[in-house]
Amino acid sequence: MTETPSVAETCCTSDESAETPGYHDSKRALSRRLKRIEGQVRGIEKMVDEDRYCIDVLTQISAIQSGLKAVALELLDDHMTHCVVDAARVGGDEQEIKLAEVRDAIGRLIR
Numbered sequence: 001m002t003e004t005p006s007v008a009e010t011c012c013t014s015d016e017s018a019e020t021p022g023y024h025d026s027k028r029a030l031s032r033r034l035k036r037i038e039g040q041v042r043g044i045e046k047m048v049d050e051d052r053y054c055i056d057v058l059t060q061i062s063a064i065q066s067g068l069k070a071v072a073l074e075l076l077d078d079h080m081t082h083c084v085v086d087a088a089r090v091g092g093d094e095q096e097i098k099l100a101e102v103r104d105a106i107g108r109l110i111r
Contacts, residue, residue, distance in 0.1 A: 022082030023075055037067045
């Protein structure tokens with residue numbers, strides 16, 4: 001009889017020896033979004049250096065915040081559809097750990 005690996009061994013763990021994280025399939029799209037956000041941040045720095053109008057700078061900051069929120073929500077969705085679902089199948093401590101992680105992550109996002 002083969003033993004089923006724990007969720008921590010197969011999904012969304014910070015352990016470098018773990019398998020692919022839940023966001024693996026969307027990694028390319030996430031990377032593109034983050035590069036776009038990085039460019040926007042550099043643009044804001046240039047706007048400040050050029051003494052651009054405050055409201056224009058604030059508008060760009062708002063766009064960056066929206067972009068980061070979209071990345072965070074994508075990661076949260078991937079975590080829930082992969083890691084949390086797998087943990088729910090295993091049950092016990094794995095389930096409680098993953099649910100606590102999601103609660104904490106959501107708490108940080110809504111502050």
